[in-house]
Amino acid sequence: MKIFRLEVPQWEQFDGLIHGFLGRFDGRSRPANGPFRLSCDNADDPQAVKRNWCELKQALGLPRITIITAKQLHGDTILKISHANDKQAGVGDGLMTNVPDLCVGVVAADCVPLLFVEPARKIAAAVHAGWRGTAAGIAPRAVTLMRETYGVDPAALHVAMGPSIGPCCYEVGPEVEAQIGANWSKELTHAWKPDGAKGRLDLRALNEAQLLGAGVPRPQIQKIGPCTACNVDTYFSYRTEGRNGHQLSFIGWRS
Numbered sequence: 209m210k211i212f213r214l215e216v217p218q219w220e221q222f223d224g225l226i227h228g229f230l231g232r233f234d235g236r237s238r239p240a241n242g243p244f245r246l247s248c249d250n251a252d253d254p255q256a257v258k259r260n261w262c263e264l265k266q267a268l269g270l271p272r273i274t275i276i277t278a279k280q281l282h283g284d285t286i287l288k289i290s291h292a293n294d295k296q297a298g299v300g301d302g303l304m305t306n307v308p309d310l311c312v313g314v315v316a317a318d319c320v321p322l323l324f325v326e327p328a329r330k331i332a333a334a335v336h337a338g339w340r341g342t343a344a345g346i347a348p349r350a351v352t353l354m355r356e357t358y359g360v361d362p363a364a365l366h367v368a369m370g371p372s373i374g375p376c377c378y379e380v381g382p383e384v385e386a387q388i389g390a391n392w393s394k395e396l397t398h399a400w401k402p403d404g405a406k407g408r409l410d411l412r413a414l415n416e417a418q419l420l421g422a423g424v425p426r427p428q429i430q431k432i433g434p435c436t437a438c439n440v441d442t443y444f445s446y447r448t449e450g451r452n453g454h455q456l457s458f459i460g461w462r463s
């Protein structure tokens with residue numbers, strides 16, 4: 209099994225950190241009705257999903273690391289993970305943890321996967337931000353919750369955004385601009401370009417602006433990988449393909 213995995217070059221210095229932004233598995237060779245799925249949210253066979261997880265962790269060389277995900281609903285709920293009991297932690301679009309040998313993960317197919325790390329205290333978080341989650345401010349919410357829960361200084365946080373749909377392909381209507389602009393008009397300035405009756409949204413630029421506002425230093429915010437919709441050989445893209453599959457992004461620390 210071939211796995212396409214991006215890591216953040218700036219994070220090589222963090223000893224014991226495990227992370228990755230994954231691409232699609234086995235390229236497009238799987239049959240159209242059987243893509244490599246990691247969630248049971250769309251009536252997938254639970255046994256097949258379980259096998260996929262096993263196969264994935266073997267291929268990553270992480271057979272004994274638990275990767276915990278949640279049922280994502282494009283909201284702003286962030287779950288605190290304190291033990292490895294349940295592989296699907298509940299309903300939420302973000303997960304944070306300070307437990308070693310446990311990774312938190314989100315899946316996405318165009319939406320922005322964000323990984324957060326505080327290297328001194330070995331805290332990690334993963335967040336899924338589509339336009340709805342971004343409008344709800346889920347990334348700055350993660351910064352706030354990591355401060356309240358673990359005492360993390362926002363200035364000590366490093367954040368990376370993975371492959372997601374770029375402004376080249378992300379045309380949205382004025383209703384989206386209005387909903388985001390209701391709370392984030394300043395942040396939207398450099399992330400929105402009018403294009404006829406619609407506009408082009410740069411979700412990663414918008415999340416970066418929100419993170420800067422939350423106190424994360426600019427040099428500690430990275431954007432990794434290309435536009436998913438331009439690169440469907442490597443990444444699932446909901447815009448391009450519809451409901452076909454998701455790529456996983458995950459992060460955690462070894463003990």
Ligand SMILES: [Zn+2]
Pocket residue numbers: 373374375376377378435436437438
């Ligand atoms: Zn594109």
